[in-house]
Amino acid sequence: MYYENAQAAYSAGNFPNAKRNFLLAAETMYKLAKMSTGNLQKSRMDRAKRLIEMAENIGKKPIPKVKGPEPSEKEEDTGKQWETAEIPNISFDDIAGLEDVKKAITLRMIYPLKYPDKYKTYNKKTGGGVLLYGPPGTGKTMIAKAIAYEVNAKFYTVKCSDVISKWVGDSEKNINSLFETAKKDDLAIIFFDELDGLFGTRGKDIHNDKRVGEFLQQIDGFSGRSTNLLILGATNRPWDVDKAALRPGRFSQSIYVPLPDEKAREFLFRKSLEGVPLKDVNIEDLISLTEGYSGADIDELCDRAKEQPLIDSIKHDSIINITMQDFKYALKAVRPSVDKESLKEYEKYINNLG
Ligand SMILES: Nc1ncnc2c1ncn2[C@@H]1O[C@H](COP(=O)(O)OP(=O)(O)O)[C@@H](O)[C@H]1O
Ligand SMILES: [Mg+2]
Structure with missing residues (x-):
């Protein structure tokens, strides 16, 4: 398991994670070696040492070719550009700091679902997507998952950069099917990660312009009509997101996620x-x-x-x-x-x- 994780992390370019998993694999192998005797013990010891070597050499030596399909190939097999997760198990309590962010999201996305009557009483605005923006590695993806956990929602991630690089032409069709699928859930969150990749500022490239227009239409069509579907976005480059995506009914609230x-x-x-x-x-x-x-x-x-x-x-x-x-x-x-x-x-x- 650790070994597979290490290899997967390696091919994804996540070296720290690969290293950790190689070490954990080594530790497990040592334990197994200690439980065995004779040749088996010796071969397990050797294997554990090789695993440590692999861990120590990550980032120093050229990358060895790992077996099995690259993650991107796997995705292509399924013909999808989005990933489904069941309800994630990261909660707000796992997230360091970001109290203001949590508060804003609670008011905007979580309470309306938990206390719909109260929102009616106060005629408080709800709905519309939220865009999380800020430097990389500050927990934007984590928060998105935590929101899904807090409201018990099925979680769909669209890695926007993947959509662009691999699916030019098919993007619209795929996004459409994603919305159709998500709508059937009791409650679902569609999370557009690296949103700038999908909603690039228009006027620079005709393919981008066409795509932005069509996706905006999609979102307009679903937001407002389905209360069981929440839209979330994240970006490290908010200035590259087309302003039209930030209008009411779309990603109408932007929240800064700081260091x-x-x-x-x-x-x-x-x-x-x-x-x-x-x-x-x-x-x-x-x-x-x-x-x-x-x-x-x-x-x-x-x-x-x-x-x-x-x-x-x-x-x-x-x-x-x-x-x-x-x-x-x-x-x-x-x-x-x-x-x-x-x-x-x-x-x-x-x-x-x-
Ligand atoms: N506020 C935070 N609280 C807890 N862990 C965090 C936080 N910010 C970053 N991390 C750690 O960094 C990793 C990357 O965070 P991520 O949510 O992917 O960042 P972003 O999406 O903003 O680039 C997380 O998996 C987590 O381990
Ligand atoms: Mg992220």
Whole structure:
């Protein structure tokens, strides 16, 4: 299982995840080796060592060809450009910080479903899609899933960049069938990830213009009519989204998802390090050393810091604590992925929304 996960992560280019899974596969293999004897034990030990080598070499050596179809080929087999998930199991409690974001979403999307009568009484506006925007790795995809969990909705993801690269021409047909499918659910969320890819600003390319027009029509046709369908979008590049997509009835509310503040970073560290063997690791220091890091960066940082102690603990078959030294090393390797310049772009965008 870990091995398959590692390979999948590898082909998807997610090296930290691949590494972690190779190590977990190695650990499992060691345990199996210890339960066996003779040749079997020896071959399992060898395999475990090879797995550690693979983990250690990720990012250093050229990528070995992995067996099995690439993820993109699999998608093409099914002829679909969207993924279905049953109700995801990420809740608001798993999300660090973003209190304002959670509040806005609760009022806009969750309460209208839970307390429809109250909304009627106050004649409070509901409906319309929400667009989450902000730097990469801040939890936009996570929030989208958490919303589905909070309201018990089936969750459909459209990776907009995939739609464009692979399905020029067929896009409209596919999106149409997605809406038809989602409408049959009791409650469904269609999540347009990387929305800028789908609703690019018009006037630059005729294919894009045609597509934007047709998708907007789709959304107009369904929003308002079906109360059991919620539309969510996310983008790192809000300025590249066609303004027409932000009109009432479409993605009528935009919500900024910022980098994690101190409290959110503390939450992320505590979650990642909970129950893990530590020695002299000062979380306060880590919080101040990671100003400007995204949630995804902090995930990767912790992952890096765990690597060497994990490898050593496998090699010596004993528990090796993670130390501040491991974090110092990791901090050098994992730099903030969002630079100051792009943060300014967001500020500019927010001010222009006015
Ligand atoms: N606010 C957050 N709370 C908890 N985890 C987070 C948060 N932001 C980022 N992460 C971590 O980073 C990963 C990537 O986040 P993701 O939701 O895909 O970011 P985005 O969609 O904004 O690019 C998540 O799977 C999670 O592990
Ligand atoms: Mg995302």
